[in-house]
Amino acid sequence: MSIIVQKFGGTSVANAEKIRAAAQRAVAAKQAGHQVVMVVSARGKKTDELVRLAAEMSENPAAREMDMLLSTGEQESVSLMAMAVHSLGEKAVSLTGGQIGITTDSTFSRARIESISTDRIRKHLDAGEIVIACGFQGIDPEMNITTLGRGGSDTTATALAAALQADECQIYTDVEGVFTTDPRVVSAARKVSLLAYDEMLELASLGAGVMHSRSIEFAKKFCVPLRVRPSFDEGEGTLIANTGEQRMVAGLALARNEARVTLADLPDQPGVTSCIFACMAKRKIPVDMVVQNVAVDGKATVSFTVQEGELADTLTAANEAIKILGAGTIRSGTNVAKLSVVGAGMRNHSGVAAQMFDILLKKGINLQMITTSEIKISVLVERDRCDEALLAVHEGFCMETAVPQTPEIGIQQKTKSPECDQSEDQLLSRIVSKLAKMEDIVVSEVQLDESQSRVTLHHIPDVPGTCAEIFTTVANKNIMVDMIVQNVSDTGHAEVSFTVQRTDLENCLKLVGELASKWDDATVSHEPEIGKLTVVGIGLRTHTGVGEKMFKALADANINIQMINTSEIRMSAVVAADQGKTGFKVLNKAFNLVEEA
Structure with missing residues (x-):
């Protein structure tokens, strides 16, 4: 029964x-x-x-x-x-x-x-x-x-x-x-x-x-x-x-009272991100929407958002980091909001980001920052227009259409967990063990993806529609994009990096190269082999020690970070391909997941 x-x-x-x-x-x-x-x-x-x-x-x-x-x-x-x-x-x-x-x-x-x-x-x-x-x-x-x-x-x-x-x-x-x-x-x-x-x-x-x-x-x-x-x-x-069921977008969320902070002109070397996160964690400041794009001329830029009420403390912590690093400048801004779309279908649909960016383009809404995960895309927009952006994206993905009702209770298609094939005593022991770990740790898994390449467009126009054009062009050729990172621009030009499967790299470079040729001073760089390290868990934004521990472990192993993006349940970093396995090992050790690695 x-x-x-x-x-x-x-x-x-x-x-x-x-x-x-x-x-x-x-x-x-x-x-x-x-x-x-x-x-x-x-x-x-x-x-x-x-x-x-x-x-x-x-x-x-x-x-x-x-x-x-x-x-x-x-x-x-x-x-x-x-x-x-x-x-x-x-x-x-x-x-x-x-x-x-x-x-x-x-x-x-x-x-x-x-x-x-x-x-x-x-x-x-x-x-x-x-x-x-x-x-x-x-x-x-x-x-x-x-x-x-x-x-x-x-x-x-x-x-x-x-x-x-x-x-x-x-x-x-x-x-x-x-x-x-x-x-x-x-x-x-x-x-x-x-x-x-x-x-x-x-x-x-x-x-x-x-x-x-x-x-x-x-x-x-x-x-x-x-x-x-x-x-x-x-x-x-x-x-x-x-x-x-793989809906492209299942839900939207809006965080209104955000502030953005950018640390620019940082040395492109191991330990920089670790230092920043350590200074933030020391003051228990939850950072969100962390973005680091590929360094230019040996200088790295890291941006993130915080609650507007935390901005003063954040700037104090950022100044402390700059003093420790001995280099860098700080910029900040308010009047911004974070709009996020969530959907498991993003894993298998190539055009979700392009569609979202195109919807916002039609409203003339510029994207100040972009960060993604497997099933989430977040953009930073002007706070004065965030409700308009939310409504536009909701309508653009036809989310007002009622979705089919689910089965009645006692659903028959339930998939049994592998643990459920054990005896009841073994199952109960496993349950208790997992309960203890869920109370103990926030990070439940570390992942290493060695199948991707990195593509970066430099000096592209920082105007509504640029990202929509890039990712629509790529999506129209059924090229799946994973990480997307756009950092804050104060120069009128922006840089966008993203990762694709290595098998798609040649076609992708041809497409974006043609686009870049239309824009003055725009160039394309790439790295054919990268390692993408991801920690997976719950509440990664509010648990301020997760980023600190992740980036310290990588810094201690002398691993430099090329790109960063975050979500509420995933924090990813791109590193050199030959450092991926080492990074995977040290992160499992840092989060006490050695036995499950």
């Missing part, structure tokens, strides 16, 4: 009416033939109320007692939920984290799961009961109640879904699902029915905060289908899963 895990957050169980509505959903799923596990958070503002009460008792309450206190919020919710299910004529049992079978260490308020047992849950499910489990908590070896920290209920739900090999983990929330973009800005925005895990990770990092990014990454590791569903109506929401 199929198993469905349903997770209800605090707003979904805030009062008696909402608790009864949640209970009805669980009963409906059971009556449809599924075994049901509910994971329930504390009601509404209950946790805040308990924290305030603790503060009235003590200025510095013991961590153990805080876990004992805060865990009562979930216990209240699950007991009330069980009563509601009973009133609907179905059997149910409420269980604390310890009763479920979740054992943790004794790190109160941020405990790590050490073991999971599913025996008791399966016994109750086989007896025809709906299991109602406390999220956010477990029990340590001394029988103390512990809590799991931020995103704990999502962690509980996805971990149990993986352990039980559930057909679906449903996350009930106060939104209809994930939208193509912010419906408050674009009235034509539509709910997305189906997203790939990586698409959701990018969108979550960009602000679509319907659930915790770590839980999405964990679900991806174990192929747990996630469905974000509205708690207030019967909508099917958004399914997040391994999907064969």
Whole structure:
């Protein structure tokens, strides 16, 4: 019999009416033939109320007692939920984290799961009961109640879904699902029915905060289908899963209050980027949209964006870096915004960037910076025109068209994870190991791509339409472009670099050479063999130490960086081809991934 895990957050169980509505959903799923596990958070503002009460008792309450206190919020919710299910004529049992079978260490308020047992849950499910489990908590070896920290209920739900090999983990929330973009800005925005895990990770990092990014990454590791569903109506929401659907663009995001910083005239040598990132990380400044283009005349330029409120501290850190390096100049600007498009289909469609640039060209919107990943393109535009740009791109990709609905719960095309072929004991051990690592590290993988070449156009016109013409010309010949980097220009001319498969290099050079011949002073350079190093993870922008650690490891190995671009889940650097394998080795060591390399 199929198993469905349903997770209800605090707003979904805030009062008696909402608790009864949640209970009805669980009963409906059971009556449809599924075994049901509910994971329930504390009601509404209950946790805040308990924290305030603790503060009235003590200025510095013991961590153990805080876990004992805060865990009562979930216990209240699950007991009330069980009563509601009973009133609907179905059997149910409420269980604390310890009763479920979740054992943790004794790190109160941020405990790590050490073991999971599913025996008791399966016994109750086989007896025809709906299991109602406390999220956010477990029990340590001394029988103390512990809590799991931020995103704990999502962690509980996805971990149990993986352990039980559930057909679906449903996350009930106060939104209809994930939208193509912010419906408050674009009235034509539509709910997305189906997203790939990586698409959701990018969108979550960009602000679509319907659930915790770590839980999405964990679900991806174990192929747990996630469905974000509205708690207030019967909508099917958004399914997040391994999907064969390859839409070019699944969603758009806009970050308004950006500021750009450029460090120019830097020495083109190992350690420069490491120094910059170290100075930023020292002040805990999250940098975004990091761009480094190919050096010219032995001088490198690195640009990035930060939140406008961080600009003063950023300039202080940048000046410190310049002093350490003994060379360089600093430029900055405000009134900019970052527009991003996300879609798994970009991996297999050659013209996404060209289409986006052409859409913005038709509105006369210039691109100040460009950075890309496998499934995301970000551009920096004038803030005064960012809403216009967002609307234009949304319309240009026909995203207002409703997408097909996804299958009902209990989907049959679910792809089992390789781990699921193991015995249950092996699977549970693997799940616990991954949970610990997801709490420990941000970077989950290092990749090396040795199949690409680099192409750079120098001194091209810095006007709307230049990039659209370049990438439309390339896309029309079905040449796939991977990394695209355009740095800030203050001279009226720009430089754009991109990578292509080595097999496409000759044709690409012919095409861009013809284009360059139309522009005064424009030239083309290339490197037929490069190494592209990428660290993959979650929250790379907000975890300020990731870039510092990545670039320090490369600098310590005397590896010079030719190009950089970033996204929320990927950070890539182009290095010389003969240094790729060394870079791969040192990055795996730096992020403690040696065993998985």
